[in-house]
Amino acid sequence: MTQPRTGRPPRADAVRNRLKVLEAAEAVFDARGTTASTEEVARAAGVGIGTVFRHFPTKETLLEAVYVSRLRKLAEEAGALASADDPGVAFFAFFTRVVGHAATKNALSAALTEAGVDVRDAAAETGQGLKQALATLLSRAQEAGAVRGDVGLPEVMTLLVGASQAAERADVEVRDRALNVVFDGLRAHR
Amino acid sequence: MTQPRTGRPPRADAVRNRLKVLEAAEAVFDARGTTASTEEVARAAGVGIGTVFRHFPTKETLLEAVYVSRLRKLAEEAGALASADDPGVAFFAFFTRVVGHAATKNALSAALTEAGVDVRDAAAETGQGLKQALATLLSRAQEAGAVRGDVGLPEVMTLLVGASQAAERADVEVRDRALNVVFDGLRAHR
Numbered sequence: 001m002t003q004p005r006t007g008r009p010p011r012a013d014a015v016r017n018r019l020k021v022l023e024a025a026e027a028v029f030d031a032r033g034t035t036a037s038t039e040e041v042a043r044a045a046g047v048g049i050g051t052v053f054r055h056f057p058t059k060e061t062l063l064e065a066v067y068v069s070r071l072r073k074l075a076e077e078a079g080a081l082a083s084a085d086d087p088g089v090a091f092f093a094f095f096t097r098v099v100g101h102a103a104t105k106n107a108l109s110a111a112l113t114e115a116g117v118d119v120r121d122a123a124a125e126t127g128q129g130l131k132q133a134l135a136t137l138l139s140r141a142q143e144a145g146a147v148r149g150d151v152g153l154p155e156v157m158t159l160l161v162g163a164s165q166a167a168e169r170a171d172v173e174v175r176d177r178a179l180n181v182v183f184d185g186l187r188a189h190r
Numbered sequence: 191m192t193q194p195r196t197g198r199p200p201r202a203d204a205v206r207n208r209l210k211v212l213e214a215a216e217a218v219f220d221a222r223g224t225t226a227s228t229e230e231v232a233r234a235a236g237v238g239i240g241t242v243f244r245h246f247p248t249k250e251t252l253l254e255a256v257y258v259s260r261l262r263k264l265a266e267e268a269g270a271l272a273s274a275d276d277p278g279v280a281f282f283a284f285f286t287r288v289v290g291h292a293a294t295k296n297a298l299s300a301a302l303t304e305a306g307v308d309v310r311d312a313a314a315e316t317g318q319g320l321k322q323a324l325a326t327l328l329s330r331a332q333e334a335g336a337v338r339g340d341v342g343l344p345e346v347m348t349l350l351v352g353a354s355q356a357a358e359r360a361d362v363e364v365r366d367r368a369l370n371v372v373f374d375g376l377r378a379h380r
Contacts, residue, residue: 151371154360158368162356170348178348181341185375 018055021045025066030104034063034111067108071126074098078133088146091137092183095160099179102164131157147186159186208245211235215256220294224253224301257298261316264288268323278336281327282373285350289369292354321347337376349376 024045028036038059042049056062077097084090131153138156141147159182167175214235218226228249232239246252267287274280321343328346331337349372357365 151367154364155368155371158356158360158364159371161359162352162354162368164352165355166348166352169351170344174344174348177341178345178352181345181349181375182372183375185371185373 014055017047017051021047021052021055021062022065022069025062026069029063029066029108034107038062063108063111067105068126070101070105070108071130074101075126075129075133078130078137082133082136082140086146087137087140087144091141091147092186094134094137095163095183096179098160099163099167099175102167106164106168134160151186156186204245207237207241211237211242211245211252212255212259215252216259219253219256219298224297228252253298253301257295258316260291260295260298261320264291265316265319265323268320268327272323272326272330276336277327277330277334281331281337282376284324284327285353285373286369288350289353289357289365292357296354296358324350341376346376 021041025041028041028044032040038052038056039049041062042052045052052062056065074097078094081090081094134156135153138147138151138153142149163179163182166178170178211231215231218231218234222230228242228246229239231252232242235242242252246255264287268284271280271284324346325343328337328341328343332339353369353372356368360368
């Protein structure tokens with residue numbers, strides 16, 4: 001329903017509020033899991049519950065927005081790393097970053113799937129960008145001799161999925177040691 | 191309820207029938223997924239549906255029995271490999287075997303979780319045996335210099351979980367190439 005507007009259009013305010021809610025939601029879901037309530041998000045954002053619902057009519061739309069925002073940030077980071085000085089460092093840094101984000105990402109994705117939202121659909125476009133950025137990082141690292149030449153993007157994606165899934169169940173030290181094993185395997189044989 | 195027995199006790203028959211149903215269930219769930227019906231299992235086993243229900247009163251008890259049987263077989267294989275001539279070959283063969291089984295095992299585990307059965311409970315004992323067998327395989331492979339000495343059982347378990355999860359989504363060639371990356375990482379640095 002359209003509300004009667006008074007004074008100047010609240011466009012900038014609305015955009016600012018949406019972002020505020022989104023950022024609060026990211027922090028709250030990170031810290032307290034995806035079962036955290038919309039009320040908690042409103043409180044963390046310092047807005048009324050009405051403002052949350054105006055931008056995100058359901059918990060699912062909020063979860064989805066957080067999920068897509070996460071993917072977009074990762075894609076942006078990958079894009080930035082694609083022009084880094086050391087392609088090997090850039091590739092492994094990004095791999096580590098994705099795995100570090102995995103626990104939250106998987107929880108969000110599971111919550112969405114449970115709510116009946118098709119995650120692939122919601123995130124397909126952003127995911128595509130991420131995949132392309134990863135392809136660039138990989139081929140640059142291979143050209144620089146930092147990653148062996150005989151692995152392709154599908155293998156790297158598979159390793160990334162596996163590492164992300166496993167990261168959820170392991171403590172940080174174990175995760176990092178397991179990741180180093182994978183990285184040693186990915187390094188070029190000298 | 192106890193049925194009146196006539197003639198010799200049907201103990202051996204019952205054991206045989208239970209095994210027949212269990213093996214048929216494994217084959218059917220493998221081929222057609224865990225949504226396959228109990229009727230299909232009965233048909234594959236060549237027994238009446240009543241026989242299936244006598245041994246496995248619900249679909250969940252059947253799924254659970256298949257799951258535990260899978261784990262037990264893997265634990266037996268690990269036990270057998272623990273005295274193999276080449277500890278390196280034995281370790282990597284077992285890792286590959288677990289990952290190869292993963293798709294079915296994960297599907298079974300997911301179906302059970304969805305049905306509200308606590309998989310950890312159901313399989314805890316067998317899982318413990320498997321873990322111990324893996325520890326033996328690992329330390330023998332490390333002593334033989336086939337696996338680097340600086341990885342512990344938690345890392346190997348984490349890599350195994352990751353590889354198993356990833357294997358579900360990748361086609362066989364990609365899975366094998368990704369697995370080889372992990373194996374290269376696990377090999378002793380020479």
